[in-house]
Amino acid sequence: MSLNYIPPTIVKGKTVVQLDKDKVEKENAKWRCALVVYVMGEIPGYKYMSRYVEKTWSTIAKPELFLYENGFYVARFQSLGDMKKVLYSGPHTIGNKPIILKQWTVEFDFTKEFLTDIPLWVYFPNLPMNYTYARILIEVNVTQSLPDQITVMDPIGRCFQHDIWFEWNPNCCDKCIKVGHVCTEPK
Template sequence: MNMFDCEDSKNSDTITLEEEDFAQELKFGENILMGNVVGARPTLYVIQAYVSKAWGHIGQPAVHYFRKGWFSSYFATKEAMNDVLKQGPWMVGANSLVLKNWSPFFSHEMEKVTKVPVWVLFPGLDPYLLSDKVLSKIFRKLGKPVFVDPATTTKAKLSFAWVLIEIDVSKTLPDHVVINIPYFGPVTQKVVNEWYPFFCQGCVKLGHRVDSCKSQKIKEAAI
């Protein structure tokens, strides 16, 4: 439908949208990753150069500046986007690059960002616990699963499960979860993460610990 062929709504003060009005754009957005370099504001040129060098072997996404330090990367395929997530975490110099899937509810306010995708390993997981239902229950105990490593989904590796989970980093990641299994009872499963972003409980922001927080030190000095 041509944008000029829509029904005339000039007689109403309210514009009412239906989901079908932007369904195509939502589909387009499924291949977009939003990125923010924590603690830095690199230029678009720097980000484009970084993406070209770091992700060029995976796929060359279209990179654009969004707002307030966020940039968007559109990938031609979802597979390429997932490969970028899979091969993280990524660093821009000494700063962590936070990547989040775009959604209509995406907030560009970095101060409100506490949920970050983190790769989590569950070592020594018994093979009979590798069913989709069991893994979903285990993963969701920590957060929202974003991407499961193919070796886990295909059961190519029967000694562990590896998954990218969107975790609330304002909370401490547990080093284990307890699984109550029929006939066996409660079993303790180890949780390992290779990278966990710094989060300051003082100013409630990503990128540093409370012991190095400038805002917290100013508050303490004023007391």
């Protein structure tokens, strides 16, 4: 990215630096095929994670892997199709630790993300034969209790309650609001 001098603007008495819209949109397009990757527990080293990606996601073109601050990785795929193939093929684990994958968005803030809203696979046991979705990926707030039923609407608009079960039920610490552990009370 080339550096150009852009004089600051004064807005309500404060100096504001204006970002170039075209350059920001170009960067957004570059990252729209990216997944934010978070491994529960101890963060694996870059080489270990890179070998995992190469081995486990070998059916697609190898994504670029970046280690970000706070234990996040970002995997940038060569196509949206490759990214979705990995996202929807879960759940994923590395060294028996769950991996949380979230599609990168412009609003994703690594400094504020507590991973309370995470994608989880949900099964619909005993679903009528004429319905096709026996398993779907939904985003759930894990700081709240997970439901055991969900309202389903069929193609003609009829709604009914159906039992569900989650492929994984993560613990969430009420104290530090982190997924994957519960802080112990001092004895």
